Amino acid sequence: MESSWLETHWARPFYLAFSFCLALGLLQAAKLYLRRQRLLRDLRDFPTPPVHWYHGHQKVFHNDNFDKIGEIIEKYPRAFPCWIGRFQAFFFIYDPDYAKTFLSRTDPKSQYLYKFIIPTLGKGLINLEGPKWFQHRRLLTPGFHFNVLKTYVDIMICSVNIMLDKWEKLCSTQDTSIEVADHINLMALDIIMKCAFSQETNCQINSTHDVYVKATFELSRIIYQRVYNFLYHHDMIFKLSPLSRRFEKLNQVTRRYTENIIQERKKSIRAGTNQDNIQKRKYQDFLDIVLSAQAKDGEIFSDIDVQSEVKTFMFAGHDTTASSLTWLLYCLAQHPEHQDRCREEIRAILGDGSSISWDQLAEMSYTTMCIKEMFRFISPIPTISRELSQPLTFPDGCSLPAGMNVFLSIWGLHHNPTVWKNPKVFDPLRFSPENSDQRHPHAFLPFSAGPRNCIGQQFAMVELKVAIALILLRFEVSLDPTKPVAFMNCVVLKPKHGLYLHLKKLPEC
Template sequence: MESSWLETRWARPLHLAFVFCLALGLLQAIKLYLRRQRLLRDLRPFPAPPTHWFLGHQKFLQEDRMEKLDEIVEKYPCAFPCWVGPFQAFFYIYDPDCAKIFLNRTDLKTQYLHKFMTPCLGKGLLNLDGPRWFQHRCLLMPGFHCDSLKTCVEPMAHSVNMMLDKWEKICSAQEATVEVFEHINLMALDIIMKCAFGQETNCQINGTYEPYVKATFELDKIVSSRLYNFWNHHDIIFKFSPNGHRFQELGKVLHQYAEKVIQDRKKFLKARMEQDDTQKYQNLLDIILSAQAENEGSFSEADLQSEVNTIMWAGHDASAASLSWLLYCLALNPEHQDRCRTEIRSILGNGSSITWDQLGEMSYITMCIKEMLRLIPPVPSISRELNKPLTLPDGRSLPAGMTVVLSIWGLHHNPAVWKNPKVFDPLRFTKENSDQRHPCAFLPFSTGSRNCIGQQLAMLELKVAMALILLRFQVAPDLTRPPAFSSHTVLKPKHGIHLHLKKLPEC
């Protein structure tokens, strides 16, 4: 039976569309095949752990990767390629000489992590490159100057004491076991809201910021999961996945809170101006708003919200993780905890007040903080995409376009760099030992022009918090519930940190 005219008319376009799609699919397959062959050729000089032909090292990246990374660092000195699926590889380095060469270059931030975070944070200091990054960095720097940080000591102490008052109620007259990370997370958020934005949130008492805290934790988990799952690297696939829909919802939560912070501060400053209040308000947000008013064309509302988003998230997230891990390290090492407490008592007495100058005298607690940052770096890696070939100290080379990951965890745990790297030993950071060490052996805040802008604020917060905690409490680990590392961009305790808290008698 012959085909009708209508069937013939429709069949030809469908056949052409089918052939066109088939040709596109074939071209894409050839492109991916050539990409894989090129990566195999470029990475042939570098030995790597056993890999699955299709999944690569995905299992290692998603499950207990910190513990596994220690084994790899010992077995493969300096560096190794890490496959994320069959067509993408990240090149991990953890040698000080390699780190020095890598950090002295001007490569752009990798497209993966920062592209994935942009929808929820916007294009702030964390995600920018080039002249716009430099402009934002220069604008924000005055907010992290010593003169600005000195005014943060009192509100920090107030927030820490608020948390400790809660702990006293929990402990009452006897020792109690407390999951401290949740409390510390809220306290760190309270501090950044006061110091950076001039906001009294009372978030440690009421639940107004609970949705924000939950959103940041879940978003961090989704971004990390997407980074190490090659299927989700494609925007369209991720968008229609369960995580993609949830990611959009959580991003809206962050933007709403950031917008509220901005509008509240604008209203506050406007009211002060109407009252002819001559008092100078110069927290970080005030500095940004002032600069925006002077340069309306070069710093938009979107830029403003991106920076507030970034500071809110990064400013409390890494600090909360750092303080939690520091408290856990001192709980595991009571001899160092006692020595810190003795130093703090000799400087602060009963702790009724704490000043900027007193914090500068805390040499042993500073060494303990640095040793915690070495042993458990809150930000375990930084990454760049090579804009030109990179030659390593041994002569081997990587081509342009390769994603290179500087593993700060691997660097800090490298037995070729640190003796007994898994042992908590603050004396590594005496002046004599520090002077003898490679300048790129210890990089918790990175180094160079793109180092962490908030590192002095973070150190200040850690000193204030730890000094006040150790004055009022003795801490010991709950050995029945050891913490585990989460697979997040910031190393957090997966199930919290459970500690025995014992209230100390007042001096």
């Protein structure tokens, strides 16, 4: 009698392999089903906007659709569950009371966002948790003391003037708009290199540094794509994509760039020249602090820790500030009445701007209001996130279980119509003393709040004031109507195709 094909010697391995794969597939399907049911149960207290059967809300975020997000916020004024695909959900909040409850805790950063950032930045202050984060934060905080920041003002003036000299030459040779975002990125890189690492790179003139700026720009976009594309949440699927190969090449660019900075400083320490430089500066810069900590205790700051902190501060110190200044110019170019008022204030305080003192920066009250309104209107850092280590109950009694990924939408908070009147209107007077006194303390959070607020927020504010003061003293800026600005949602919010401005040289005072 002829045997069946399953009984033949060659067919059995295929049958066993097929059965094994089928069992694995069914097990994975069961896990995904149970995960979805658990999420539906955990989020039952909160109404959800209409969800696509396959993508969830993925396209709302992936397509930089801020108008759609605004519609959701108007309809769901406190929070909403955001589905990425059918089996993953984040919880978005943008209510001041919710934000206060959320930020008062010490939950760890959400791995669904920060695990995608770690290959680029490593585990620095942004990604660290627990006692090690506290150690790093305590050691690095002196680098941002007011007495240190005061010494940076002259450095910032020099770097901004290099950029403005470039703009002046461009204006004299071409009668058209200029894309300024790239120039601002290089200027911000120049400042962080001089202030945090005491390095003269000439990066605004030497084009070899452009690759680092372009790499950080593209890396931000790829990280954002991974967060809001549920397929790319799986490392195996992402590694098989062309995007993964590009991601690794860009990481190599930033890794080499920061490693060169560290090795050059270590070389100067071995040569004995670094101590002389510190005495000339009268302060330790960021890299001095990190390497000194490593010399005292290599367990607190290993070589990997040093590399991670340098990459973190390089990225955060130039990318976020550059984006903020770009959006500030966009807002003032779009609203010339506020631009003129800032210029009048700056002229009254600085004259021709040949020198700027620390105390003069504090006198720029209207300019500061415009900077704060830019942070509200644009929100360069759109979201921050945590993974709940314990259940969280909000003031209205609604609760979330431990393990839920909660995203505080700073953009949503700053555009919430129940918090801000006419949120789509750019109005610096929102931040006048009389209008700010009664505002909820968690209604405006450009630098987050609580124990993990931004360590460099004062540095950023000083840089923005110095830069905008010098720009407005030399140029009148207006938008190019033929090249409209589009938002590109990354880790840091950026103009998708750059920012094109008409620059009109002003007569010297």
